Amino acid sequence: MSLLITTIQADLKWEAKRANLALFEETLRQLDMQTEVVVLPEMFSTGFSMRPADLAETMEGETVQWMQEMSAKYRVALTGSLIIKEEEKYYNRLIWMLPNGQMAHYDKRHLFAYADENKHYTAGDKRLIVSVKGWRINLQVCYDLRFPVWARQQLTRIDEIEEVQPEYDILLYVANWPERRSHAWKTLLCARAIENQCFVVGVNRVGTDGNNIYHSGNSMIVNPLGEVLYHMSDAEDVNTILLQKEELESARAKFPFWKDADDFLIQK
Numbered sequence: 001m002s003l004l005i006t007t008i009q010a011d012l013k014w015e016a017k018r019a020n021l022a023l024f025e026e027t028l029r030q031l032d033m034q035t036e037v038v039v040l041p042e043m044f045s046t047g048f049s050m051r052p053a054d055l056a057e058t059m060e061g062e063t064v065q066w067m068q069e070m071s072a073k074y075r076v077a078l079t080g081s082l083i084i085k086e087e088e089k090y091y092n093r094l095i096w097m098l099p100n101g102q103m104a105h106y107d108k109r110h111l112f113a114y115a116d117e118n119k120h121y122t123a124g125d126k127r128l129i130v131s132v133k134g135w136r137i138n139l140q141v142c143y144d145l146r147f148p149v150w151a152r153q154q155l156t157r158i159d160e161i162e163e164v165q166p167e168y169d170i171l172l173y174v175a176n177w178p179e180r181r182s183h184a185w186k187t188l189l190c191a192r193a194i195e196n197q198c199f200v201v202g203v204n205r206v207g208t209d210g211n212n213i214y215h216s217g218n219s220m221i222v223n224p225l226g227e228v229l230y231h232m233s234d235a236e237d238v239n240t241i242l243l244q245k246e247e248l249e250s251a252r253a254k255f256p257f258w259k260d261a262d263d264f265l266i267q268k
Contacts, residue, residue, distance in 0.1 A: 001133065001134055001135075001246075002242050002243065002244050002245065003036055003037065003132070003133055003135050003170075003242070003245075004033075004034065004035040004036045004240060004242055005035070005036070005037045005038075005039065005201060005221070005240070005241055006031065006035040006037065006038045006039070006076075006239065006240040007203045007221070007230075007238070007240075008024065008027055008038065008039065008040055008041070008203070008237075008238050009041070009203065009204060009206050009217045009219040009232055009235075009236060009237045009238075010023060010024070010027070010040075010041060010044070010205060010206065010236055011205070011206050011207030011236050012041065012043075012044065012046075012047045012176075012205050012207065012209070013047070014046075014047045014049075014209055014210035015046050015047060015051070015055060017046060017055070017062070020045045020046070021062075021063065021066050024040060024044065024070075025066075025070065027238055028070055028073075028074050028076075030238075031074070031238070031240070033240055035076055036076060036077065036132065036133065037076060037077045037078075037079070037137075038074075038076045038078050038079070039079055039080065039172065039174060039203045040078070040079065040080025040174065041081075041203055041204060042081045042092070042141055042174045042175045042176045043081055043083060043176060044080040044081070044082065044174075044205075045063045045083075046082070046083060047205070047209050047210060049083070050115065050116055050117065050119075050120050051120075052083050052085070052090035052120050052121065053090075055083050056083045056084060056085035056090050057082065057084060057085065058084065058085055059086070064082075064095060067097040067103075068097055068101055068103070071097040071098060071099050071101075072099050072100075075099050076099065077096065077097065077099070077132050078095075078097045079094060079095060079096050079097065079172070079174070080095065080174055081141050081174050084105075089122040090120060090121050090122060091107045091108070091121060091122055091124065092107070092108040092111070092121050093107050093108070093124075094106040094107075094108070094139050094140075094141055094174060096128065096130050096139060104128055104130055105128070106124060106127070106128035106139045106140070106141070107122070107123065107125075107126075108121070108123065108140075108141040108142070108143070109123055109124050109125065109127075109140075109141075109144055109150055110123070110143045110144045110146070110147050110150065111123050111143070112142070112143045117143075127150070129167060135169050135170060135243075135245070136167065136168040136169050136170070137168060137169070137170040138151065138167075138168040138171045138198075139172050140172065141173065141175070142173065142177060144173065145173050145175070145177075145185070145188050145189070145192065145202070146184070146188065148191075148192065148195065149264070149266065150266070151171055151192055151196065152195075152196065152261075152264070153168065153196045153197070153198070153261065154166075154167050154261075155167070155258070155259075155261065166196070166197065166198065166252070166258050168196075168198060169199065169245070169248055170198060170199045170200070170201060171192055171193070171196060171198050171199070171200045171201070172202075172203075173189070173200070173202045173203070174203050175202065175203065175204045176205050176209070177204050177215065177218075178213050178214065178215055179214045179215055180213075180214075182216050182218050182233075185202070185218055186218055186220065186231075189202045189220050189222055190220075190222050190226045190228070191226075192222075193222040193224060193225075193226050194224075194225070196258075197224045197248075197251060197252050197255070198224055198248070199221065199222065199223060199224060199248065200220070200221070200222040201221050202219055202220045202221075204216075204218055205217065206237075207236075217232055217233050217234060217235065217236075217237070218231065218232070218233045219231070219232055219237070219239075221239075221241055221243075223247060223251070224247070224248055224251040225251055229241060
């Protein structure tokens with residue numbers, strides 16, 4: 001079983017929603033091969049802004065509607081995060097949009113206090129694992145990458161075959177991760193793949209933001225053995241890769257380290 005994933009590493013226009021949506025719409029239009037999942041960066045419509053009062057939208061707003069239209073038009077699952085206001089709170093919310101209009105969301109758990117994100121946004125407390133074509137994808141946002149317990153595989157039981165298995169196959173991060181800490185980004189993406197024996201997809205932005213912080217991209221796709229399948233730095237890039245379930249299953253069967261994992265419970 002295979003899955004086609006397209007990652008879009010873009011130079012986001014600072015706090016310019018219409019320009020960013022136009023950029024991604026044109027990129028989607030120009031995709032020269034069929035794909036099944038398209039991944040946009042963190043806060044793809046604005047950049048990583050600490051002005052949610054001025055930039056936030058609701059779940060009925062223009063950007064979510066745009067995601068719904070693009071997903072339906074191009075028949076892809078579309079994901080990325082944006083600034084959402086809900087019940088007088090602001091969230092860095094990752095949206096998972098399907099072509100039939102169904103959606104799910106994940107609110108970033110770990111807010112980046114170093115940039116005062118915790119002063120402007122509310123943290124989420126629930127993980128989101130979605131399913132597409134039999135692949136289970138754990139969706140997370142940027143700074144979450146530094147916290148391995150939040151991403152850690154837990155074993156799930158399949159009653160009909162009386163077996164346990166890892167709970168997801170792909171760990172996916174969308175980010176606005178600065179170049180000055182790119183070594184940590186690249187290292188941790190590989191570490192998360194190795195320790196969870198899964199594919200890892202990390203999609204970052206590129207270019208300089210409105211705070212004069214440079215982002216080198218370094219979007220990556222890593223296999224369950226920690227080997228880098230795709231990596232791009234310092235340039236806008238659109239990449240489509242075919243992931244094979246057989247590669248995942250072979251790695252887990254040959255090296256069944258996941259069976260020896262510790263049981264644990266995340267306290268909220």
